[in-house]
Amino acid sequence: MSLLGGIRPPIAAMSALLLALAALTAFQLGHVGKSTVPPAVLTSQQHFAEDGAIALRASLDESVTDIGRTASLFSAGEPVSPDSVLDKLGNVYQKWRGTAVIEIKSGRLAAQRGENLPLTALDLTTLNAPNGLAPRMVRLENGETRLLTLALLSWQGHPQQLLVASSSLRVPGVSLGKSRAIAVLDASGQVVDSSGVGDAGRERKQLDAFAKTTAQKAKQHPLQSKEPGSGGFPGVSGSLLGDAASGHRSVAGYAKLAGPAPGEGTDATALGLTVVSFVGVTEQGSAVGDSFFWLAAAGALLVLGAIAVALLVVTVQRPLLQLFLESRRIGRGDLHRPVTLPKYGEAARIGAALDRLRRQALGEPGAPADGPRPGRRGRIGTRALIAVCAVLLLAWSAPLLLTLNRAGTSVKVPQTIVDDQRERTDTLADRVRRALNEGHADLTSVASVLGAKSTPAEVTDLLERTRAQHARYASLYVLRSDGTVMARAGGTPHHLGGKAPSREPVTVIDSGHEPVITEYAEAPALGGAAVVGELRIDFINALLRRPGLGTVRVVDGKHRVVGGNSGYLAFARLPNDRLDALVTSANQKTGKGPGARADVIRDGGTSVAAAAPLTGGGLAQPLGWTVVSMQPAKGLEIAAYTAQNRTVLAGLLGLTGAAACLGWLHIIVVRPLRSLAERAEALADGDRRTVLYPTHHDEVGAVTRSLEVIRQQLQEQRKRDAGGGAGRTGAAPAGRN
Structure with missing residues (x-):
């Protein structure tokens, strides 16, 4: 018989899968929240170090x-x-x-x-x-x-x-908060610069320990330092657990300087520097880590699985195997012992037909081929038995998929994650501010070398070289005091024709489909003219792409969206009133004053949000921009969500395993068995012409072959009976003569 066919393999496979799933549920999925530091906190520290490496x-x-x-x-x-x-x-x-x-x-x-x-x-x-x-x-x-x-x-x-x-070599613009420290290491692991770390004490010892470990890990290849397909930061990065003392533990993240794209090096990456940041967190356990639920779930699966397997063995497997033996016996000519009839399903119908065929072969009265068909036995079919098993297994999987271990909106988000969201958003706001300031400084540098005798051709060449060195500009041009363009490089200027250069160093123009950020730097030698640079909005958006921050938006003073790290509608409002309130709080001039704010928003779900205005001076601050970030808490590795995800995983595994095995059983056994029952009854009713072909080389196929042998025997018997009757009819007259 076929190795993968027959009644035994799918039942055995289902038994093995249920045992494996029960073991996985009890001993692996139940290990949630055992760590005293949530994995989300470790991941957050890694992202924090990556931000520092990108900024440096x-x-x-x-x-x-x-x-x-x-x-x-x-x-x-x-x-x-x-x-x-x-x-x-x-x-x-x-x-x-x-x-x-x-x-x-x-x-x-x-x-x-x-x-x-x-x-x-x-x-x-x-x-x-x-x-x-x-x-x-x-x-x-x-x-x-x-x-x-x-x-x-x-x-x-x-x-x-x-x-x-x-x-x-200090990391620029990184917001450390109250208790965080950050350091820059060289290729040998020596600290070349640090912030938030004293010259002595526990923090310095912890930094030295982190530096020693980080120096070894930074030597890895970037592709070997992360899980395949994890994406994100293109260089080597990770997290570390430090020493514990008095219920507190140091948690660090590290990131080696990497180019803007994988495999792309720069002058800075050639230095072999690594950024390490660490913070102290309070160790805590989690009630979600209680393994009683998982042990109970595993026990329930074993009980329901045992009932389902026993039901299949008793009502499907054994009758079919018995039918297989009976059909072989009848096919060999052992006709004197009645067929042992199964009680349920198609096997009972085939058994009844087989017994009628046995009696027909013996020529017993009351069992003619063209006589009335006996009442059907076993109205409960094999499909109904399979459905009962499916219901038993679904009774275990459905609650795990839909109701049990739901995190809800009352999940407690660790304060460290909320703080990290605030500090990282503040760091990102500073990066945007610096990018705008650096862009204006570049324009000022160009304006300072323009002379009164500079020709348009010379100015154009200068602008082309500047634009080639800095990819942030979509267009560069020199605007005279009368509003005419003296020279330009790049795209068509969006400046309103006929108007003198703006006195504001930076403005935002609504071009109809996207905001145009325009910077002006006065050229003293050209009498009121200015060097104007229009920044690509994609340049600003690229600064906002940081893993672990969720959706990031830059809004203006009216809370309208100017830029973002994902699809957005320019100058649209923020999608959440709570975000509007958070932006207002971050920009308020009373109380704590302007500064980054963070909060947990519970509105149809739990999210961690933060807002940070562009503070710190420079031409970008008068814009009144604010960087807003929000990420769903369910995407974080918090114990409650991890337990929910693993519960759903267990339910999906149970549902998938049951569907696969029962579907296998239905295709390989039940469907051919139902077809065979119809053909066996037709054969017992007198259909001697239809040849019976086996669908698979298994028990059902063996019964089919035996019925085909019986059909041929009955056909030969009919021919002999017909031939014998004809011979007697022709011989009688000769005897009388």
């Missing part, structure tokens, strides 16, 4: 680009003194701790601003080598680390000079 990488790459572009702008114009270079650089950008200009040939310091730079760490003879101008880290005498960014200043007929800028 963007800041370092922006600094490298700014220094290189500034040097190229000065080199393209008339020669200026080193002091003028540093003064203009300081007026446009205020992000470097120190700047200097060095004559490369003599090694003489030509000019310097800010803190003293460790110029002795520079080897001026290697600047022309490959990567000779790459940024490098140097350690000062006081133990602090600085990043030196280099660029060449060269004019024809003048000695070549080196422009150097130093900056700290």
